[in-house]
Amino acid sequence: MQTTVLIVLFGAILIASLLAAPRRASVEGFFGGRSAEGAAPGLWVLVLSQVTTWIFARSLMNAAILGYYYGIAGTLAYAAYYASFLTGGFIVGRLRAQGAGSMQDWLGTEFGGTGNACYNFVIALRLLSEVFANLLVVGLIFNAVLAGSGTAAILIVAVVGLAYSAWGGLSAALRTDVVQMVVFLVVFGLAFAALIASPGFDVGAVLTAPGTSGSYNGWVLLAVAALQVFSYPAHDPVMMDRGFIADEETTRMSFLHAFWISTLCIIGFGFFGIQASLVGASYEGELIGTWRTMFPSWVFLALMISLLVSALSTLDSALASASRLVVEETGWLPRTLDAGRAVMLVFMVLGTVLTLWGNATLFDAVAVSGTASMFLAPVLFVGLVLHREVALWGYLVAFAAAMLGAFAYFARGWDMVAPLLPEGHKYEQLLVICVVVLAVGFAGVLAATKRG
Known part of the structure; x- marks a missing residue:
């Protein structure tokens, strides 16, 4: 019964997303998010789109898994990444003040084609990881509620998500994001209300919980997030794309509202993981199996629908940004609907194939991506904030340091890499890597700063 209800509800959301997509597609709507009448998105369309694409599955x-293992420290560490809306809004404001229409505009002016190529490489990998990771969560959910159904669910969501995304591009993503976010807020709100009203819930215990593994590594991750939060939004094309499609005041306010709404949602979801640790529940299948035994059926269904809606909303936005990247920013393909749709198809196919890899350590993708983005911290601070001219070689030093750091964390278990890293938990190693990447990056950029 539970499985049937989940399938029916999620099917209804898929149909609603298809219906919400624009009936007519234009090039400006597909790549620029304009309505059929040529209007830019309003404040709350932009806010809801920002939030739903960032609180993805x-x-x-x-947030829940880190809360389970490290208590409130783990959840706060992940929530700290949502300060990216503040740093991202600051970066967008500076870029627009200098007349840039995108990150690539500014990087191209400062560092030419080489600077853009490095940046585009990183964000292409990030977009591919978004498609892969969110499809993977869909598979995890359906395998948990109906053994063996994960692959079929992934394929269905991939096809339907691609269908409405390829029809309307960014304009479709914006419109469906609103529908999906409203559904998410209602469903998750009901589940959260049930959590705090349950007899065993104690807010004081949740706010001081150490998790099943102790809070230490949660605080280590909070330090990592603090080091990455300036550069992290700049390498997220979904956020950056939404920074240039409305007027400056609307954009500024959208980032501020998206910050507090998304942060509250992430912390709220983390509470479910913390509560699981407090009641002594065993860890089963990314907590999905744990929640199924902990909560009434309707609460479990509400959590699963929340995850599925957030996965769907991120997929369409990632595909829209992928088409903008390949068509608008690199110019590799003509600015046509067919070209944009072809790019979406390639990214969706590649992301779907990657789910066969089956890596369920979901935070690793964030850690690797965040470390790779850190080359932007010294470049943006010195070049964009301080308005100093930096030679290309300094940019490349920062880029190389970030790439090596990301690779070192990804390959930390390899025999050739492990001896190079300090002994300790993987998150302690990540913190050391981030410090070294920033130190080398700033040293290179400052040394390459042109005088005069």
Whole structure:
């Protein structure tokens, strides 16, 4: 019965998303998010789109899992990444003040084609990881509620998500994000109300919980987030794309509202993981199996629908940003609907194939991606904030340091890499890597700063 209800409800959401997509597609709507009448998105369309694309399924699971293991420290560590809306809004404001229409505009002016190529490489990998990770969560959910159904669910969501995304591009993503976010807020709100009203819930215990593994590594991750939060939004094309499609005041306010709404949602979802640790529940299947035994059926269904909606909303936005990247920013393909749709198809196919890899350590993708983005911290601070001219070689030093750091964390278990890292928990190693990447990056950029 539970499985049937989940399938029916999620099917209804898929149909609603298809109906919400624009009936007519235009090039400006597909790549620029304009309505059929040529209007830019309003404030709350932009806010809801920002929030729903950032509290995606992988993030919700990460917040809950880190809460389970490290208590409130783990959840706060993940929530700290949502300060990216503040740093991202600041970066967008500076870029627009200098007349740039995107990150690539500014990087191209400062560092030419090489600077853009490095940046585009990183964000292409990030977009691919978004498609892969959110499809993976869909598979995890359906395998948990109906053994063996994960692959079929992934394929269905991939096809339907691609269908309405390829029809309307960014304009479709914006419109469906609103529908999906409203559904998410209602469903998750009901589940959260049930959590705090349950007899065993104690807010004081949740706010001081150490998790099943102790809070230490949660605080380590909070330090990592603090080091990455300036550069992290700049390498997220979904956020950056939404920074240039409305007027400056609307954009500024959208980032501020998206910050507090998304942060509250992430912390709220983390409470479910913390509560699981407090009641002594065993860890089963990314907590999905744990929640199924902990909560009434309707609460469990509400959590699963929340995750599925967030996965769907991120997929369409990632595909829209992928088409903008390949068509608008690189110019590799003509600015046509067919070209944009072809790019979406390639990214969706690649992301779906990657789910066969089956890596369920969802935070690793964030850690690797965040470390790779750190080359932007010294470049943006010195070049964009301080308005100093930096030679290309300094940019490349920062880029190389970030790439090596990301690779070192990804390959930390390899025989050739493990001896190079300090002994300790993987998150302690990640913190050391981040410090070294920033130190080398700033040293290179400052040394390459042109005088005069």
